[in-house]
Amino acid sequence: MIYTVTLNPSIDYVVKVEDFRLGTVNRVNTDYKYPGGKGINVSRVLKNMGIKSKALGFIGGFTGAYIKKYLEAEGIETDFITVKGDTRINIKLKADEETEINGAGPDITEENINVLFEKISKLTSNDYLVLAGNIQKSLSRDIYSKIQEKCISNDVKVVVDTTGESLIVTLKYHPFLIKPNKEELEEIFGVEMNTQEEIILYAKKLRDMGAQNVIISMAGEGALLICKNGVYHGSVPKGVVKNSVGAGDSLIAGFIASYSQNLDIEKAFKMGIASGSATAFSLDLCKREDVEKLLDQVKINKI
Ligand SMILES: Nc1ncnc2c1ncn2[C@@H]1O[C@H](COP(=O)(O)OP(=O)(O)OP(=O)(O)O)[C@@H](O)[C@H]1O
């Protein structure tokens, strides 16, 4: 089974505003509400690809209940822990530029965390665990590595999608996959990277530090995969970007959807990129048929 953990889910409120002006009343042209948060996006894309997963994490209030209902209506199994505060609302403003305002999210108590630990400790070597997204202020920065500790002896394949120190401390437990984007890689090492060679150099350091597989996503420039077989670049298909929110999560979902079926890392990388692009070219997250249409356009080259 594939488990996704979203510590800080959100309702993503996507608003399109033509001629947006700061400091005045703006009226939306169109708006949409989706259940969001990185792990939840992974679960939704997996579902669209015909793969079962269970969404874990913390939800609260009417906003949390909305997310649970939405996911269950889509046929996604959930096992959320209910907390006291309200689940956050994240605003995704589509005007001339894309602007995001992400909420802080409710406080999580030690008791809440212990319930999550208990669920995680039951996972087995057949399971994948996706730990993705922002960590609320009330939680310690090393919460993902503490979650890893709970299932390390059970040989669970752990995927971590977070940034900075919270990511670095997970590496000692050899996560199966990490996926920083280029900007996050630059932030980790405090270095501006201008060439592919530089990006590969630093991505390799993350593998040396413990990650089994490293994907560096580079939006319209595609992605790099650093794994035990070597280094690969994947190009992206051509298309019109409609909403890139969740493109990175879709890359992860497409990768796991493929890898969990055939254990072929190159195929999984290709499927991941096609899924990321299919989401960037859609309003909501990608559907299986969108991904299949783009797959042949993704070219994987060994470097
Ligand atoms: N402009 C684009 N054109 C084609 N594909 C894109 C574009 N932007 C993103 N993608 C696809 O999505 C993947 C992930 O994108 P990106 O590097 O932006 O991830 P991210 O920063 O984690 O995204 P997010 O935080 O929005 O989910 C890329 O590798 C690519 O496959």
Ligand SMILES: O=P(O)(O)OC[C@@]1(O)O[C@H](CO)[C@@H](O)[C@@H]1O
């Ligand atoms: O605040 P975080 O957890 O870093 O990011 C949350 C978020 O921006 O990530 C997803 C897209 O990747 C959205 O669904 C969600 O709103």
